[in-house]
Amino acid sequence: MNNSIHLKNVTKRYKDFALENISLDLPQGCIMGLIGENGAGKSTLLRIITGLADKDEGTVEALGSNDIARDRNLKEHIGVALDKCAFSGALNADDVNKIMSGIYKTWNKDAFSEYVERFKLSGKKKIKDYSRGMTMKLSIAAALSHDSKLLILDEATSGLDPIVRDEILDILLDFIQDETHSVLMSSHIVSDLEKACDYIAFLHQGRLVFCEEKDELLDKYAIIKCTGAEIDALDKNVVYGRRGGRYGAEALVLKETASGFVSDKPSIEDIMVFMGKERD
Amino acid sequence: MKGLILKDLMNLRQQWGAYLIIVALWGMISLKDGSLSVFSGCIGMLMVMLPATALAYDERSGWNAYALTMPVTRRDIVLSKYILALAAMAAAMILNLVFSAVVRENFFENVLGMFCTMCVMTIWLSILMPVRFKFDAEKARVISIVMVLIPVVIIVTAGISIDRAAGGVDMINEFPAIFAFAVFAAAAVAALAVSMWISVKIVNNKDF
Numbered sequence: 001m002n003n004s005i006h007l008k009n010v011t012k013r014y015k016d017f018a019l020e021n022i023s024l025d026l027p028q029g030c031i032m033g034l035i036g037e038n039g040a041g042k043s044t045l046l047r048i049i050t051g052l053a054d055k056d057e058g059t060v061e062a063l064g065s066n067d068i069a070r071d072r073n074l075k076e077h078i079g080v081a082l083d084k085c086a087f088s089g090a091l092n093a094d095d096v097n098k099i100m101s102g103i104y105k106t107w108n109k110d111a112f113s114e115y116v117e118r119f120k121l122s123g124k125k126k127i128k129d130y131s132r133g134m135t136m137k138l139s140i141a142a143a144l145s146h147d148s149k150l151l152i153l154d155e156a157t158s159g160l161d162p163i164v165r166d167e168i169l170d171i172l173l174d175f176i177q178d179e180t181h182s183v184l185m186s187s188h189i190v191s192d193l194e195k196a197c198d199y200i201a202f203l204h205q206g207r208l209v210f211c212e213e214k215d216e217l218l219d220k221y222a223i224i225k226c227t228g229a230e231i232d233a234l235d236k237n238v239v240y241g242r243r244g245g246r247y248g249a250e251a252l253v254l255k256e257t258a259s260g261f262v263s264d265k266p267s268i269e270d271i272m273v274f275m276g277k278e279r280d
Numbered sequence: 281m282k283g284l285i286l287k288d289l290m291n292l293r294q295q296w297g298a299y300l301i302i303v304a305l306w307g308m309i310s311l312k313d314g315s316l317s318v319f320s321g322c323i324g325m326l327m328v329m330l331p332a333t334a335l336a337y338d339e340r341s342g343w344n345a346y347a348l349t350m351p352v353t354r355r356d357i358v359l360s361k362y363i364l365a366l367a368a369m370a371a372a373m374i375l376n377l378v379f380s381a382v383v384r385e386n387f388f389e390n391v392l393g394m395f396c397t398m399c400v401m402t403i404w405l406s407i408l409m410p411v412r413f414k415f416d417a418e419k420a421r422v423i424s425i426v427m428v429l430i431p432v433v434i435i436v437t438a439g440i441s442i443d444r445a446a447g448g449v450d451m452i453n454e455f456p457a458i459f460a461f462a463v464f465a466a467a468a469v470a471a472l473a474v475s476m477w478i479s480v481k482i483v484n485n486k487d488f
Contacts, residue, residue, distance in 0.1 A: 053487065082345065087341060099290065104350065
């Protein structure tokens with residue numbers, strides 16, 4: 001299986017923050033969710049992948065090209081939606097259609113008009129009068145209306161109501177019906193990612209904690225409920241995080257370690273919180 | 281590039297009405313006076329303001345970062361703003377020529393004066409654009425005001441008297457008009473080329 005995105009030991013250092021040694025692969029036909037706390041480096045990583053920022057070290061490849069910032073042909077095949085709609089409020093959807101057809105060689109005016117209709121966005125209404133959900137749908141419509149094979153979405157569902165978020169997830173699932181397509185999306189709303197993603201990558205303080213298939217990840221761990229002393233007695237290598245006091249405590253452990261304890265199946269959010277706290 | 285310029289023109293649509301009123305007002309005053317010097321200066325200023333206003337729209341919406349994820353280079357972003365300014369200048373010159381033809385009196389002086397004004401405005405644009413690309417709208421506005429004040433302060437503090445300055449003007453007046461225009465035009469083209477080069481360098485090193 002070919003990879004849409006290949007990152008190897010990617011490092012980017014700022015004065016007060018560093019993204020260290022990030023390696024991950026996004027296979028074609030898959031959706032990968034990028035999770036992490038605020039300031040974990042998700043947007044920085046997406047900026048590097050989209051060519052907005054240069055890496056200091058490592059290899060970054062998107063759709064087989066490693067010259068993302070300058071490869072115009074490559075960018076015809078990458079659709080991006082940032083956390084904020086970048087079209088000025090003075091424009092309307094019809095203007096966006098005309099503007100983008102002057103930027104992308106592969107722009108499909110009819111496809112964009114269909115998305116505008118499907119998303120119930122008025123072609124004539126000024127973007128400044130759109131709700132946040134409408135601006136995000138407009139950005140996604142723009143990302144889908146050229147020959148995109150890879151979609152990169154930065155917090156595209158944040159601030160949206162559950163119905164709109166669900167619509168957007170449906171659009172993404174439609175998009176990857178073509179096995180050459182793939183999606184990389186960051187979000188704070190881990191439940192959305194749990195619904196739609198095949199892979200989950202967890203960034204914490206600039207480091208990649210894991211990048212695994214979602215189903216394997218959910219099957220790998222268990223949350224045990226016991227006393228602090230019982231957790232202390234476990235091999236430290238199988239405990240990935242703990243919370244609570246001496247008498248009522250919980251720990252994220254490998255599933256096979258959970259036998260003999262009262263245990264729950266963790267959600268992705270549980271795994272993220274346990275592992276994040278453990279590393280603080 | 282076509283899409284970038286179209287986007288600027290569409291963003292600036294709201295301003296067109298105000299610009300037209302200003303041009304019409306100054307046009308009427310100039311037609312009445314029979315002199316186009318103020319008119320040339322006025323539309324020259326509008327020309328300089330146009331790319332700066334377009335950049336303010338881009339900044340507010342976060343367009344530039346988004347554009348760089350498209351088949352658009354940093355160089356395209358810079359050049360589109362210069363092309364917008366030059367297109368506005370061409371439109372301003374055509375308008376000036378029409379007005380000069382209507383006024384008829386002093387046609388040659390009016391046209392030459394207009395060309396010289398446009399050259400001065402191009403030099404001003406050339407200085408302003410790198411500042412505008414380097415800093416955000418607020419800082420760039422302050423820096424632009426300071427840049428206008430610096431020559432004034434230098435003249436005042438250096439104690440250059442009005443008589444001496446007037447002598448300089450007399451000296452300039454002694455040059456043939458066409459020679460003065462040639463010097464202005466060469467300076468404007470050189471300034472524009474250097475300005476574009478600096479702006480591309482600034483934007484290449486900018487973090488969007």
